[in-house]
Amino acid sequence: MRRCCPALCIRTAIDATAIDATADISAALVPVPPAAVSRPPLLVLGTVPLSPKSAPQGMSPYSQNCSSGMALHSIGDGPSPPKCPSQMALAVLWALLQPWVVMCHRVGYRGAGFVLAVGSAVFDAMFNGGMATTSTEIELPDVEPAAFLALLKFLYSDEVQIGPETVMTTLYTAKKYAVPALEAHCVEFLKKNLRADNAFMLLTQARLFDEPQLASLCLENIDKNTSDALNAEGFTDIDLDTLVAVLERDTLGIREVRLFNAVVRWSEAECQRQQLQVIPENKRKVLGKALSLIRFPLMTIEEFAAGHFSGQRWHQLSGILTDREVVSLFLHFTVNPKPRVEFIDRPRCCLRGKECSISRFQQVESRWGYSGTSDRIRFSVNKRIFVVGFGLYGSIHGPTDYQVNIQIIHTDSNTVLGQNDTGFSCDGSSNTFRVMFKEPVEILPNVNYTACATLKGPDSHYGTKGLRKVIHESPTTGAKTCFTFCYAAGNNNGTSVEDGQIPEIIFYT
Numbered sequence: 243m244r245r246c247c248p249a250l251c252i253r254t255a256i257d258a259t260a261i262d263a264t265a266d267i268s269a270a271l272v273p274v275p276p277a278a279v280s281r282p283p284l285l286v287l288g289t290v291p292l293s294p295k296s297a298p299q300g301m302s303p304y305s306q307n308c309s310s311g312m313a314l315h316s317i318g319d320g321p322s323p324p325k326c327p328s329q330m331a332l333a334v335l336w337a338l339l340q341p342w343v344v345m346c347h348r349v350g351y352r353g354a355g356f357v358l359a360v361g362s363a364v365f366d367a368m369f370n371g372g373m374a375t376t377s378t379e380i381e382l383p384d385v386e387p388a389a390f391l392a393l394l395k396f397l398y399s400d401e402v403q404i405g406p407e408t409v410m411t412t413l414y415t416a417k418k419y420a421v422p423a424l425e426a427h428c429v430e431f432l433k434k435n436l437r438a439d440n441a442f443m444l445l446t447q448a449r450l451f452d453e454p455q456l457a458s459l460c461l462e463n464i465d466k467n468t469s470d471a472l473n474a475e476g477f478t479d480i481d482l483d484t485l486v487a488v489l490e491r492d493t494l495g496i497r498e499v500r501l502f503n504a505v506v507r508w509s510e511a512e513c514q515r516q517q518l519q520v521i522p523e524n525k526r527k528v529l530g531k532a533l534s535l536i537r538f539p540l541m542t543i544e545e546f547a548a549g550h551f552s553g554q555r556w557h558q559l560s561g562i563l564t565d566r567e568v569v570s571l572f573l574h575f576t577v578n579p580k581p582r583v584e585f586i587d588r589p590r591c592c593l594r595g596k597e598c599s600i601s602r603f604q605q606v607e608s609r610w611g612y613s614g615t616s617d618r619i620r621f622s623v624n625k626r627i628f629v630v631g632f633g634l635y636g637s638i639h640g641p642t643d644y645q646v647n648i649q650i651i652h653t654d655s656n657t658v659l660g661q662n663d664t665g666f667s668c669d670g671s672s673n674t675f676r677v678m679f680k681e682p683v684e685i686l687p688n689v690n691y692t693a694c695a696t697l698k699g700p701d702s703h704y705g706t707k708g709l710r711k712v713i714h715e716s717p718t719t720g721a722k723t724c725f726t727f728c729y730a731a732g733n734n735n736g737t738s739v740e741d742g743q744i745p746e747i748i749f750y751t
Contacts, residue, residue: 361397363420385418386411396424404431410447417451429456436460438467443476446484464488468496472504478511482530489535494590497681498540505529505536506562522561533562539587540680542661543575578645578663589681591630599633599748600712600725602739603705606672608638610704610736610743616696617743618730620653625723625751627685629660631678633746634695635703636668643667644699650683653690659683672703674746682750692730693744705745708738716751723751 359366367373382390389411395401404412404427413428415421432444436459445460447453464471471477485508488494494501509525518524526533538546563571567584574583602619632648649661660683666675677695685691714723725747727739737743 358397361421365419385415388412389415393419393421393424396421396427402427404428406435413447413451413453429453432456433459436463438463438470439474440476441467441471442474442480442484442488445488446480449484449487461488461491465491465493465495468494469500472496472501477504478508480508482512482528482532486532486535489532492588492590495682496590497545498537498590499545502536502538502541505532509562526562529562534585536585537587537590538571538585539574539583540589542658543572544658546571546575589679591682596718597630597748597750598714598716598723599746600714600723601633601674601746602709602712602725602727603745604707604709605705606635606703607706608703609701610635611701612697612699612735614696614698615733615735616647616649616694617737618692618694618732618734619737619739619742619744620690620692620728620730621747622688622690622726622728623685623723625687627723627749627751628682629679629685629747629749630682631676631748632693632695632744633674633748634666634677634697635672635705635743635745636666636675637670637700637702639700640670641668642670642700644697644702646677646698647694647696648677648679649692649694650679650685651692651694653692659691668702676748678748685749690728693747695744697743702743704742706741708740708742710739721751723749 359369386408388408392403392408392412393415395403402424409428409431413425413432416425416428432448433456436444441460441463445457445464448457448460485505489501489505506525509529510520512528513520513524516528518528570581570583571585574580574587629650634644634646636642636644643665644667645663645665647661647663650659651657652659660679660681662677662679664677666677668675708727710727712725712727714725715721716723729738735743
């Protein structure tokens with residue numbers, strides 16, 4: 243019985259008259275306007291007879307001197323194939339790279355089913371399995387021609403032909419037809435080209451194609467470059483589940499108010515996709531469970547009350563939060579002890595590595611009083627760091643509780659970059675006691691900042707013999723971080739470079 247070998251035909255929206263018969267097919271796979279296409283693009287597998295005797299007119303068989311049972315041929319007026327080469331692999335590659343037109347809207351390749359079956363378990367089952375098809379044509383309606391071309395070239399020649407425009411469709415095709423080696427090449431290409439401006443788009447695709455390693459890399463990139471990733475065009479195109487997956491993370495490197503601003507932009511785009519009026523009530527509706535993942539308690543009361551979100555007044559956004567939610571958050575910001583709120587108050591910390599600290603005093607003395615004035619000291623650093631808290635002196639009268647407000651202010655603009663109203667307990671020793679910010683405060687190199695601490699409590703210890711410059715050297719890398727301290731003019735409760743409070747700064751590099 244004569245065996246038939248499957249061959250590939252790609253039915254696409256291509257004008258046959260415009261294609262050179264010897265041109266590379268990748269140049270021909272250009273869509274034409276829908277009006278010019280009589281039927282939708284379609285991939286079709288057909289079969290042709292192996293026997294030279296039964297070849298139709300115009301077919302030039304060259305399988306007779308080749309040991310493997312393959313036939314490669316052309317139909318129509320295309321150039322004649324070469325004589326049978328010494329190795330069938332070269333003939334296959336020649337046929338693959340030299341396609342010719344069969345008919346209008348139909349580009350033909352004739353390739354061996356053996357190669358497809360060896361390279362793909364799906365094709366193996368399709369051609370040789372217990373339920374192998376007997377049809378002369380097999381439709382592949384959901385595969386892009388360019389992607390299938392990339393798969394074919396890989397199966398025939400191990401050549402990887404993927405680019406930014408085709409990598410996702412090629413990945414889909416490789417997964418659909420179980421070609422893990424090509425799938426791995428696609429994922430590696432995506433990893434190498436992962437950037438902040440495409441991280442959200444690739445994250446969506448990685449979740450869609452069940453590529454957990456790629457998804458993890460995308461999330462790490464978003465953690466490190468949160469602001470740039472949120473400002474990229476692709477962010478507003480992600481689906482709700484992807485948005486939720488990002489908002490659940492504790493490691494996003496951005497202030498919560500800016501994160502909320504980006505989420506509002508996403509909700510506006512989603513309203514338009516769902517053909518809803520872009521009003522606060524509909525924004526809340528499309529956000530669904532994502533809204534509960536915004537950590538409003540991490541904002542300052544100024545950020546929450548002033549309505550800086552998207553540059554709009556608060557009353558324009560009041561529909562996103564209910565009146566009860568607004569009141570409970572205001573109470574959380576202003577009342578001690580703080581009432582419970584429905585939103586997460588756990589800080590996000592994008593920092594990795596080891597926590598560091600520097601101490602600016604060489605000696606500790608007794609009796610530093612407080613009357614409601616802030617202790618303040620100016621500082622700058624030589625490299626980018628993230629300050630997470632201060633070390634403060636405690637009471638000279640034994641175990642005591644203090645109430646404290648800590649702040650970091652951008653000196654030139656007088657902008658509060660981070661603050662926390664909190665408290666700490668001391669044991670009466672001359673040790674320092676940690677007081678932390680709600681989230682890390684980014685400190686840029688060679689910029690002046692003011693560290694502030696307003697304490698309510700009894701007299702405390704204080705530092706003397708202060709250092710104007712303090713250098714921290716990493717024990718692992720040897721990298722040096724240099725702090726420079728300066729006097730903060732105005733009301734500072736007496737704290738200076740030489741004496742006072744705020745002896746330690748706790749930070750990550």
